[in-house]
Amino acid sequence: MATSTFTTRPELLGTHGMVASTHWLASAVGMSVLEAGGNAFDAAVAAGFTLSVVEPHLNGPGGDAPLMGHRAADGHTFVICGQGTAPAAATTDRYADLGLDLVPGTGHLAAVVPGAFGAWLDLLARYGTLPLADVLGPAIGYARHGYPLIPQAVATIMSVAGMFAEHWPTSAAVYLPHGAPPEPGARFTNPDLADTFERLLAEAAAAGPDREAQIEAARRAFYEGFVAERMVTYTQGTAVRDSSGRTHTGLLSGEDLAGWRATEERSVAVPFGGYEVHKTGAWGQGPVLLQQLTMLEALGVAELPDGPELAHAVTEVAKLAFADREAWYGDAPDADVPLDVLLSPAYAAERAALVGPDAADGLQPGSPGGRTPRLPAFLTAPGAGRTHEGSAGTDALGTEPVAGVGEPTVRPDGLTRGDTCHVDVVDRWGNLVSATPSGGWLQSSPVVPGLGFGLPTRAQMFWLEPGLPNSLVPGRRPRTTLSPGLVLRDGAPYLAFGTPGGDQQDQWPVPFLVRHLLHGRNLQEAIDAPTWHSTHVPSSFYPREQVPRGLVVESRLGADALADLARRGHAVQDAGPWTLGRLSATGVRADGLLRAAANPRGMQGYAVGR
Template sequence: MITTRPVLTGTFGMVASTHWLASAVGMRVLEAGGNAFDAAAAAGFTLSVVEPHLNGPGGDAPVIGHRAADGRTFVVCGQGVVPAGATTAAYRDLGVTEVPGTGHLAAVVPGAFGAWLDLLARYGTLPLADVLGPAVGYARDGYPLVPAAARTIATVAEMFRTHWPSSAEVYLPGGAVPAAGARFANPQLAGTFERLLAEAAAAGADREAQIEAARRAFYEGFVAQAVDAFVTGTPVMDATGRAHTGFLRADDLAAWHATEEPTVAVPFAGVEVHKTGPWGQGPVLLQQLRVLEALGVADLVRDAVARVDVPGPTADLVHVVVEVAKLAMADRDAWYGDSAPVPLATLLSPAYAAERARLVGPVADGGFRPGSPDGRAPRLAAALVAARAAADAGAAPRLDVGLGEPTVSPIGLSPGDTCHVDVVDRWGNRVSATPSGGWLQSSPVVPGLGFSLPTRAQMCWVEDGLPASLLPGRRPRTTLSPGLVLGDGHGFAFGTPGGDQQDQWTVPFLLRHLLGGLDLQAAIDAPTWHSSHVHQSFHPRSHTPRGLVAEQRLGADVRTALAARGHAVQEAAPWSLGRLSAAGVGPDGLLRAAADPRGQQGYAAGR
């Protein structure tokens, strides 16, 4: 099968990400003697500079790592928590029944910077200055602004000029929207990074002491103080149409540390697939694999790959995968979160998968069918029930503020996304990370710091007693979903941006590679799809009953057959769904990496 790019193959190291500069920086760190954890952090810091519309140092960053020396596989949770003062009662006192997707009211503790520091301290080898240095250089000296970032800034430019002057100061140099491809710098962010490095250097020569000093400066020092002063002292316009201060305080930052926890994994196709816990949507992928296995999906995949004309999905395969995704996502909406116990062992059990598999019929289902693990009745947020009833009654989607990920300011709509990086080194260490949040269009720049705050509280329900309820000290249920596949001495890191679609786009990729025998690049390049019947996690929580979005390359015959089964098929551009990447060790011991041509930004690097 001819692919858009070759699978990179080598013996030294591989980095794949959603931006070529991040991949190059990660490779530079490997060449300098760093390991995969050093390289992933360097790439992550770089992404926070060069893709400010997709993530930032004040955003979120779940990381899955595997240390080859002792076989340790772990999650570093860089998802910040809800502030102590952000109770459901506090929002109701403001007349707010849904957390707005923009501004101070949605701010949670910034987690990305702390997660990268934690990964470095525990598993890295290089000094912080060597790892953060490339990001400092790009912030200070500039980088080519990708077209999507320029478009996003243009969308919210008037909002910045009228309501968010600190953002205008950074992103509208000279008062104008920067051109796509122009050299763009963020001197404020460079200054923040340089001050953090100065604090680190002042701690002495010990590497871990330096990292801790930088962490304290961010979470207990000048960064935390600037955040507190801005959030408490400057009301800003948000998606409610009014200006508000927020609940985030310096004490919230000081009390938070990135945490390390076990992954959640299931066996599939002779390997183990690892994800984060149900405070994120990662187990949705694992549920899908369990149910697909119960349905005998291997035969459908082999039939699709063996097509005589152009190997690609058949209507039978797409239908089954979409129907399973709808069931798993319904369970996500009913059971996942960090604010109440999640019956995860049952949700991932073979018996429950077999029960759910029996619900997959020959035509597209139009219902919303969360299961009842352990006999427990699902309880859904009232706002979600209302949104579903409206859509099922034929109401048009609410195209108001907040469509897509991330939520965008009231000046207009600008579909958002996030970013991803995968790394493998010559020792076999592997890292998968999906940094996001702190989007320039969703939160004003903290004056003097050059970055925005995460607005992830918008994922929470202002309704008590739900797994994803707004609850101080708990993590919002994120859509961010890095992944790791582990076999006997081999395996790969993988992932994609895409909000709710992350754990849909990666399913066909895994099926093609693990069951169909396609190499990593071919599995990424192949035409893909997702269900839009699934509720979006972001305001206004819209969905399209029986919706199925399919790339044009799926083929008219396949799309017609799916429509005949009752799917509301929406044709997408030929190369538009997903921005996957992967990097790992093959069964032959060679390192491999691949990146998605979609978006025209992602690249793999290695040797």
């Protein structure tokens, strides 16, 4: 059964540049930078800062931002890690003393070093050409003079308005400006954020005319100067209510902030269908996409019909890859994360042999190199596999609903639209950028007084059980779900792609890549095609819910296909026709034309270019 090639929009083609993102304003800002002579790296930074203003429920300047890039001039492919680390004081004993078996999903105790600001500045300094003022200016304008607040942001504010009013007055001051949530589409401003950005530019200008010196001065002001001082004073000095149902102060210190810098790292890659697909290392979940692709090649995916056969195969390899993620991934020493074996064709063939005609049950991590896998005890203890019906979650005891937990606007059933952000850029020289900024969500971390933004709550992704690759250790990065991606063809730039979606960030792209790289669909056709994801795997976010054999499917796959998947043993949930996936992509066609496409679901993502 083949799915329709209907598209909501054309795939864009041009020669000058392309930007695709989860918000039309960010796409337009990025394109304006390309028009002004900037390169893809300049445009991505400008779009990223714009996203931090116009999608405050999905990301912020104090969030996280893994970035990937390819410089066409010399074929250099790289990762810039904008994932901050755990505070020095964040030990498992500290949380145990507080009576916690999970890091809360909201509030000060979940805060790690904010990485997004440093990552954007690092990308600009290393690979950009424009001054910081040029790429930060549009974000300042939107924060100062206003932008239309999208309905999803308003809905998020409404969901936490009571908590803001009662427990987080600094957030209420920004997001309940007249004691109530703004109206959808209302002109919304954040003058404190504009002031913060403008003061950072003033610090930059004081460093003199040199572009790199200005960028470094702004970085120091954020991580060692006035921004750092306000973050530490607030988190250490003011207890706030979090998802445990109690109030706590934070652990982040000035030394944590001053000692952190974004780092450039090598990507990891596997061949697939004549292409090379690149992701971050195992401190992120990106290698699970690579594992899925290698298993699918072992299963002969190119010959599978696009319908229930493909959906079943993709779902089953996802369950195997994500089980490996739980057992083996994290920011641990290389000796503890056998990534080379996990990505090898021999291991993929061994794992693919486990895929049968019916939906498998349980988590089945493999034994790379003969090593014995170990899953977190929380996932195998009585009560593991519990589910929740709403986006609020429960407290640490599984009793009272709380607001703002997890990667908060993504429900396991896919019915709530959005979470996180994404931007892809290609310029006329063939440079590529893929970036997935997130964290610092308005609903998960209270606004720092005077700064206009909150902190990342990514520490909730650590396990408090010692000895696991993703166990909480001071100075480690939590294993993030944020997962930009690049594709090369014969070493040349081909595609930047990605999606928001928490754990789905490395599920929704799999059918997209199969349909585009193997089936020959253009970018928009592959993005628009009906998709699915498994909820069998445990969530990376508090309270770590999972649905055994759960499979969420867009109804456009067809009633017969959904029935077929149910007969195979999948716990199928019909998510409606247009609910899943937030993909965007930009790239270079074989004839040198630039191309781009963006997700129509949610009615806010757009691609622009010429």
